[in-house]
Amino acid sequence: MIEISKKKSVLKLENLTIKFGGLTAVDSFNGYLNEGELVGLIGPNGAGKTTIFNMITGIYKPTFGNVIFNNIDITGMKPHVITHLGVARTFQNIRLFSEMTVLENVLVGEHSWLTNFAAQKVLYKHNPKVYRRPKWKPWFWSAVLKTPDYLKMEREMRDHALELLKAVDLERYANLKASALPYGPQRKLEIARALATKPMLLLLDEPAAGMNPQETQELLEFIENIRKRFSLTILLIEHDMKFVMGICERIYVLDYGKIIAHGLPKEIQNNKKVIEAYLGDEVYV
Amino acid sequence: MSTSNLIQDLINGTLLGGLYALIAVGYTMVYGILRLINFAHGDILMMGVYFSFYFIAALTMPWWLGFIVGIVGAGVLGFMVERIAYRPLRSAPRISSLITAIGMSFFLESLAVVVFGGIPKSFNLYPTFFSKILIIGHTRIQVLTFFILAVTFLLMFVLIWLLYKTKIGIAMRAISVDIPTTSLMGANVDNIIGLTFIIGSMLAATSGIMWAMRYPQVQPYMGFVPGLKAFIAAVIGGIGSVPGALVGGFLLGMVEILIVGFFPNLAGYRDAFAYVILIVLLMFRPSGIFKVYSEQKV
Amino acid sequence: MKRVSVKMNFILTTILVIGSGFFLLFANNSFGDYWSRIITLIAIYAIMAVSYTLVNGVTGIFSLGHAGFIAVGAYTAALLTLPIHQKAMSFFIQPLIWPLNSIQMGFLPATIIGGIVAAFFAFIVGYPSLRLTGDYFAIATLAFAEIIRIVIQNSYSITNGALGLKGIPSYTTIWWSWGWLLVTIVVIGSLKFSSYGRALRALSEDTVAARAMGINVFRHQLMAFVVSGFFAGIGGALYAHWLTTIDPRPTSLGIMLTFYVLIMIVLGGLGSISGAVLGAIFFAIAAQWLRIVESPMNLFGLKIPGIPGMSMLIFATVFILIMLFWRRGIMGKRELSWQLFYNFFLKEAGDRN
Ligand SMILES: Nc1ncnc2c1ncn2[C@@H]1O[C@H](COP(=O)(O)OP(=O)(O)OP(=O)(O)O)[C@@H](O)[C@H]1O
Ligand SMILES: [Mg+2]
Numbered sequence: 001m002i003e004i005s006k007k008k009s010v011l012k013l014e015n016l017t018i019k020f021g022g023l024t025a026v027d028s029f030n031g032y033l034n035e036g037e038l039v040g041l042i043g044p045n046g047a048g049k050t051t052i053f054n055m056i057t058g059i060y061k062p063t064f065g066n067v068i069f070n071n072i073d074i075t076g077m078k079p080h081v082i083t084h085l086g087v088a089r090t091f092q093n094i095r096l097f098s099e100m101t102v103l104e105n106v107l108v109g110e111h112s113w114l115t116n117f118a119a120q121k122v123l124y125k126h127n128p129k130v131y132r133r134p135k136w137k138p139w140f141w142s143a144v145l146k147t148p149d150y151l152k153m154e155r156e157m158r159d160h161a162l163e164l165l166k167a168v169d170l171e172r173y174a175n176l177k178a179s180a181l182p183y184g185p186q187r188k189l190e191i192a193r194a195l196a197t198k199p200m201l202l203l204l205d206e207p208a209a210g211m212n213p214q215e216t217q218e219l220l221e222f223i224e225n226i227r228k229r230f231s232l233t234i235l236l237i238e239h240d241m242k243f244v245m246g247i248c249e250r251i252y253v254l255d256y257g258k259i260i261a262h263g264l265p266k267e268i269q270n271n272k273k274v275i276e277a278y279l280g281d282e283v284y285v
Numbered sequence: 286m287s288t289s290n291l292i293q294d295l296i297n298g299t300l301l302g303g304l305y306a307l308i309a310v311g312y313t314m315v316y317g318i319l320r321l322i323n324f325a326h327g328d329i330l331m332m333g334v335y336f337s338f339y340f341i342a343a344l345t346m347p348w349w350l351g352f353i354v355g356i357v358g359a360g361v362l363g364f365m366v367e368r369i370a371y372r373p374l375r376s377a378p379r380i381s382s383l384i385t386a387i388g389m390s391f392f393l394e395s396l397a398v399v400v401f402g403g404i405p406k407s408f409n410l411y412p413t414f415f416s417k418i419l420i421i422g423h424t425r426i427q428v429l430t431f432f433i434l435a436v437t438f439l440l441m442f443v444l445i446w447l448l449y450k451t452k453i454g455i456a457m458r459a460i461s462v463d464i465p466t467t468s469l470m471g472a473n474v475d476n477i478i479g480l481t482f483i484i485g486s487m488l489a490a491t492s493g494i495m496w497a498m499r500y501p502q503v504q505p506y507m508g509f510v511p512g513l514k515a516f517i518a519a520v521i522g523g524i525g526s527v528p529g530a531l532v533g534g535f536l537l538g539m540v541e542i543l544i545v546g547f548f549p550n551l552a553g554y555r556d557a558f559a560y561v562i563l564i565v566l567l568m569f570r571p572s573g574i575f576k577v578y579s580e581q582k583v
Numbered sequence: 584m585k586r587v588s589v590k591m592n593f594i595l596t597t598i599l600v601i602g603s604g605f606f607l608l609f610a611n612n613s614f615g616d617y618w619s620r621i622i623t624l625i626a627i628y629a630i631m632a633v634s635y636t637l638v639n640g641v642t643g644i645f646s647l648g649h650a651g652f653i654a655v656g657a658y659t660a661a662l663l664t665l666p667i668h669q670k671a672m673s674f675f676i677q678p679l680i681w682p683l684n685s686i687q688m689g690f691l692p693a694t695i696i697g698g699i700v701a702a703f704f705a706f707i708v709g710y711p712s713l714r715l716t717g718d719y720f721a722i723a724t725l726a727f728a729e730i731i732r733i734v735i736q737n738s739y740s741i742t743n744g745a746l747g748l749k750g751i752p753s754y755t756t757i758w759w760s761w762g763w764l765l766v767t768i769v770v771i772g773s774l775k776f777s778s779y780g781r782a783l784r785a786l787s788e789d790t791v792a793a794r795a796m797g798i799n800v801f802r803h804q805l806m807a808f809v810v811s812g813f814f815a816g817i818g819g820a821l822y823a824h825w826l827t828t829i830d831p832r833p834t835s836l837g838i839m840l841t842f843y844v845l846i847m848i849v850l851g852g853l854g855s856i857s858g859a860v861l862g863a864i865f866f867a868i869a870a871q872w873l874r875i876v877e878s879p880m881n882l883f884g885l886k887i888p889g890i891p892g893m894s895m896l897i898f899a900t901v902f903i904l905i906m907l908f909w910r911r912g913i914m915g916k917r918e919l920s921w922q923l924f925y926n927f928f929l930k931e932a933g934d935r936n
Contacts, residue, residue, distance in 0.1 A: 057795060083797035095792035097785045099916065108785040111778045112797030140806060143777035144770060154778060197797050322718050373907055380645050383718050384849060385906040387647075391842055392899035398892030505892075506833075513729075516722070553737040560726035560733075567723050568711050 007034040010201055010233045015065035016055060025051045027257040028065065033201070038227060038234045040244045040265075043254035044277055049237045050092055052254075053203050057089050058082040069201065072126050084112050084119030088199035090190040092206045092237070098179035102189055105178050106164055109196025110157035114139040161196060167229065168192040168222070184215050188222070195230060204236040208243050216240060220247050245269065253277070289423035294546040295539075300430055300499070302538025303437035307492035308515030309522070309530035310444060311363075311485025317461035317525035318478055320379055324386040325366055326489055327512015328393035331505060333359030333490025334408070334497045335401050341410045348411050356490045363486025364479050372475070390509070397505035405504035408497040415498070433495045440488060441531055447484075448527055457481055461525060489515075510556065517563045523573025533573070537562070587921045595921050600765070611757045619757060620825070621871055626760035627821045628863035630767045631840075632847040633856050634814035637771050639845075640854030640916070641780065642807040643787025645721045648708060649815055649844055651728030652701040654836040656816025657823035658735060658742055660697030661751045663688050664824065669750045676746065677739040690754040694763070694820040701816020702809050704731070709808035713801055716790075728841065735831040747830025748823075755825040763821060764860075767814050772856055772918075774810065783807055787854075846902050851913050858914030866898075873897060 009032055016029040026048040033039055041049050054060040056067050058079035066075045074082050088109075097105050120134035142150035165171045168188045173181060178189060187207055194202060207223070208216045220243060227234055238244045244251065245265045253261040253268060255277040261268055268274055308330060315323045337355025340346045346354065370389050374382045409416075415429040448454035460477050489512075496511065497503050518537045522529025537559055545552050566573070587595075610622055635649045662670075662683050670679050678684065712723040735742045742748070774780050786793035786800050794800055819836075823829050833839060847866045851858030873894035880887040905912065917923065 059791065059794070078799070079794040080797045080799045083795060089795055091792065091795075095789050095795075097788045097792065099788055100781070100784060104781055104784075107778065108781050108793070108798070109796050111782045114778055115797070115799060115802075118799075140779060143779050144773050146773060146777075150777075157778065193796065320718075322722060370903055370907065377910070379717060380721075381906060381910060383645065383721060384845070385903060387842065387845065388899055388902040388906060391895065392903055395892050395895035395899050399890055399896050403892055509833075509838075513725075517726075520722075554733060557730050557733040560730050563726050564711065564723055564730075567715055567719055571715065571719060 007036065009033070009068075010035050010037075010070060011056070011235070012068040013052070013056070013065070014068065016052065016062050016067065017064035018051060018055060018060055019063045025257050026055070026062075026254075029254075029257075029259060031252055031259070031262070033233050033235055035233055036227075036231065038223075038236070038247060038249050040248035040251040041235060041237045041254065042239070042241075042244055042251060042268075043260075047254040048257040049254055050205055053089055053205055053237070056082075056203065057087060072122065077122070078118070080112070080115075081118045081122060083197050083199075084116035085122065086198070086200035087203065088194035088197045088201070089203035090187070090194055090205055090207060092209070094186050094190055096178040096186060096190060096193070098177070100178060101175050102170055102178055102181065103158075103161055103165065103174040105189060105193050106161040106196045107157055109193045110161055112197045113157065114143070114153065164192045164195050167195075167226065183210055184219075187211075187219070191226070195226065200231075200233060202232045202234045204234060204238075206237050206239060208238055208240045216243055219243075223247060287423075290546065292422075292424045293426075294542050296424075296426060296430060298539035298542035299535065300433055300437075300538070301542060302535035303434060303441075304492045304496050304499075304534075305511070305515045305518045305538050306531045306534025307437060307440060308489045308511060309518040309534045310527055311482075311489045312512075312516045313519040313522070313524055313527060313530040314457070314461070314481045314485050316519065318457075318464070318481055319371065319375070319382070321371065321382045321386060322516060323371075323485075324383075324512070325389035325393055326363075326485065327508030327510075327515070328390050328397075329359050329363050329366065329486045329508070330489040330493035330512065331397060331503075331508030332362055332393055333486070334493045334503045334507065335397060336490075337494055338406065338408060338410065338497075338503050339401075351410070352491075352494050355494060356487050359490030359493075360483040360487040363482040363489075367479060367482040372478075394505050394509070401505065403505060405502045407501055408503045409501045411498055429498060433499065436491065436495065440491060444484075444488070444527065453477070453480065514559045517559045520563060521566060521573060526573070529573055587925050592921050603761075607757050607761055621867060623755055623757050623760045623825060625864050625867040626757075626764040627755070627818055627825060628844070628847060628867050629764050629860045630760070630814055630818035630821065631844045632851065632859035632863045633764075633767050633771055634811045634818065635844045636848040636851070636854060636856065636859040637774070637807055637814075638811045640848060640852075640859075641775055641787065642783045642804055643854075644713070644716075644804055644808075645718070646724040646808070646811075647721045647838070647841055648712075648724030648728035648731075649811075650837055650840040651708070651724075651731040652705055652812040652815035653819035653822065653840060654728075654731060654735060654829075654831070655704045656697035656701040656819030657829050657836060658748070658819075659700040659816070660690075660693040660820030661748050661823040661829060662686075662741075663693035663696060664690060664752055664754065665748065665750065666752070673746070673749055674740075674743050676744065679743075680740050683741065690752075690759065690824065694759075694817055697820035698813045698816040701819065702813035705809045705812020705815075706805070709805050709812075713804050713808065725838065725841075728838070732831050732833065732837050742831070745831065747828060749828045751823055751827045751829065753824060753827045755821045760821050760825070763817055767817070768856060768860070771810070771814065774807075775856065779803065779806070784854075843898075846898055849902065849905055849912055852911055852915045852917070854916040855912075855914035855918055857919035858912055858917075861913050861919075869898070870894060 011033040013029050013031045016026055017024065018026045029052060041052065043049055051060065055062045058077050061076050066073055069085060069087060072085065074085065097108060117134055117136050123131040124134050139150065162171065162174065165174055168191060170185055170189055170192065173185065178186070181189060208219055211219060223234065224247065226232065248265060251263065251265055251268045252259055253274050260273045260277060261271045308326065311326050312323060315321055333355045336358035337351045340354045341348055341351035366389055370385050371382055374385055415427070415432060417428045419426050419428065448458060456477055457480070460474060464474055493508065514537060515534065518533035519530045520533070521536055522531070522533030540562065541555055541558055544558055545555055607622070611619055614622070631649065631653060638644060638646050663686060665687065667685060667687055670684055708724060708727040712720055712727065715723055736745050738744060782793070782798045782803050785796065786798055786803060790800050829836060843866065847862035848859050850865060851860070851862030876893045877891055878889040
């Protein structure tokens with residue numbers, strides 16, 4: 001049994017459904033994440049896990065159902081607004097800006113602090129008492145004219161970016177091209193870049209893919225570490241069962257777009273349906 | 286507008302549309318396979334017209350032989366352009382091949398200026414019998430018009446037969462769906478792509494020659510605007526689809542002629558219609574009037 | 584590796600700018616009319632190229648509509664500076680509408696207005712077109728540019744239609760053109776090396792990832808497109824007052840011009856501002872040099888007739904060769920910097936010591 005926690009709800013997915021032509025990739029997914037939780041989303045290839053991420057982040061529009069983030073209905077909002085509201089993600093097939101340096105990659109994430117007006121409006125409309133009145137600043141002109149307040153902002157962004165790089169232990173590569181990094185550090189850089197948008201909810205899509213056991217172990221500690229340090233709520237997709245069982249507090253299991261199980265790692269491990277779903281996949285639990 | 290004018294316009298619209306349609310086939314097939322807007326397509330057409338012009342005028346070939354040689358020449362040229370300029374860039378970013386295609390277009394145009402001269406030449410190399418005018422009811426129609434319409438429709442039927450009934454045609458259509466799978470099935474991708482360019486270029490050259498007969502002129506830039514419009518016709522019909530390109534060509538030709546027919550004031554803007562149609566279409570139905578839009582997969 | 588300090592950078596750049604100023608002064612006074620005009624043209628081309636590379640290189644969206652905005656800037660500014668009696672004389676098919684027929688203003692305000700109107704057109708064109716991607720965007724912008732050209736060709740009471748505008752005062756001097764080039768480079772350079780420029784470079788690589796990083800892709804592209812349109816308009820205004828006659832033929836302010844500017848930025852390296860300037864310099868000088876092959880020659884007593892169109896053929900050939908074998912161009916995506924200069928020429932000497 002899962003204890004109903006009294007903590008604040010960060011994410012609620014209600015009957016989330018998406019159809020591509022005839023294929024229902026995700027079928028009435030219901031789920032939630034509370035503040036500070038680390039939840040796993042697993043399932044065989046093509047189950048619809050990444051598609052759920054794409055719907056949460058606004059890249060796909062659900063055919064049906066809602067995404068509630070921090071009690072705000074963000075269904076159908078533009079991806080950049082959702083990011084500004086506090087949802088950040090990484091990609092299954094790393095999508096760094098490979099022509100840019102490591103530092104610049106993180107700075108791109110920082111850029112959202114100049115352009116989050118739309119998100120401010122959403123928040124203010126949601127609760128005028130808590131959130132401040134949206135204030136639009138002509139940052140673009142400031143940036144071109146290099147006004148003092150822009151230069152100050154740029155310095156702050158740089159400091160914060162370097163701090164993040166330090167946190168993920170990539171500081172010494174700051175001026176290297178992102179594509180020059182080995183695979184493992186690239187994954188870490190993607191996380192750092194996501195953190196630059198100062199998220200509350202972090203979505204990790206197969207962060208351990210392609211890593212050896214030792215790297216995976218390190219990643220495990222690393223995720224725990226950033227979760228505490230940046231007070232994150234994390235939803236992660238992963239195929240590596242050891243990893244998932246070792247780190248997640250709760251797990252959703254998806255097969256053919258439907259939830260087939262939900263519970264604590266231990267419960268999932270012994271769930272018949274889950275074992276069946278995975279048998280064809282040659283991943284043994 | 287009187288009925289006889291309307292009939293006249295409908296015939297002209299069909300004629301112009303057929304010419305667009307023949308050019309559009311090359312665009313749509315190449316785009317279907319390579320996702321490349323072959324900007325040079327219209328200029329290959331122009332080269333084909335010049336070839337036949339010189340074969341007839343300078344080498345005193347009979348007109349029909351000159352036409353055929355010109356058309357074959359355009360096919361060879363189309364093949365060479367693909368081989369030299371596009372094939373090496375097949376794995377490069379798509380925009381690189383687009384830029385190269387634009388360069389190729391200007392290359393062929395300036396080549397024509399250098400080799401054939403920049404001054405328009407009169408293209409009345411066909412028998413006078415074509416210029417005879419038949420009067421049917423109140424409508425006056427040139428024999429040439431019938432000839433062009435007949436050739437256009439004949440070629441379309443041959444093309445459809447080729448694409449849907451022959452092995453090579455089926456391979457061509459398969460490849461536009463999925464190159465890797467088709468090559469797995471044993472088809473030689475390079476050869477099929479080469480053949481696509483040859484067929485497309487020959488059809489365009491045929492259209493160009495008939496164009497030159499109708500508006501009896503040949504000049505180095507004659508291919509650019511018809512080429513662009515034929516591309517628009519291909520977009521109208523849903524780029525990648527050959528029947529779509531044919532329909533799109535006829536629609537575009539008809540629209541151009543009829544708008545001017547009904548609103549003679551707009552004659553100066555005639556060339557703009559196609560562009561406006563293109564923009565409106567791209568905004569609201571980017572995959573043409575027949576197909577449905579497919580989302581990008583992340 | 585030694586890094587060139589910010590202060591050093593600033594000093595060297597200032598010296599370079601002042602030095603170039605003196606060079607231009609010298610050129611203006613002693614190179615004669617012909618070469619002064621060419622040097623003026625170089626800066627006009629460079630303005631067009633730098634503004635074009637902001638869109639096609641930095642932002643990574645491929646527009647083919649640049650000549651449209653250049654034409655808008657050219658016509659707007661020319662209509663504002665043309666002497667009133669000249670307007671009355673030129674517009675004999677249909678008179679020029681009010682208030683254009685009674686306005687005559689200075690070069691600077693006319694140029695700026697030309698830029699603003701071009702920027703406005705860029706907004707109108709970009710807003711719908713930027714919903715498209717890749718080659719669809721390219722073809723839509725080409726279509727818009729052609730529509731602009733055809734409308735110019737037919738609006739006799741505003742643009743004098745196919746007759747074009749004649750007798751435009753030849754205001755564009757070395758100072759105006761190089762001065763505006765400096766402004767263009769400073770503004771677009773400052774944009775490229777700001778947070779916004781990083782966002783543009785990011786979205787040019789991967790729009791999906793850029794969106795996930797909180798970048799409003801459409802807004803940023805539109806902003807780059809409008810800035811580019813503004814400077815294209817400035818370039819057009821200067822060009823009109825350099826040519827002194829303009830008309831809407833495809834070979835003057837149409838697709839041909841877009842192609843010329845495209846050659847410049849591809850040669851210089853798509854996305855590089857300094858590359859665009861170098862490309863413009865090469866193009867302008869090569870175009871002059873190639874005039875030789877187009878005019879009759881007397882080689883060792885052998886009379887060779889000029890070959891018209893030859894220069895264009897050579898440009899097109901070189902262009903294709905660049906695309907096939909040297910796609911990064913002179914600069915690639917990099918910029919000319921003192922650091923690059925230092926690494927290239929001085930590092931080896933430094934290493935040996
Ligand atoms: N844009 C799209 N158009 C059509 N089908 C899609 C699209 N995106 C995803 N799908 C389909 O939806 C299903 C779920 O895909 P998804 O990428 O979410 O799987 P996944 O669970 O992440 O699998 P994996 O473990 O392989 O990453 C697949 O069948 C996929 O082909
Ligand atoms: Mg996935």
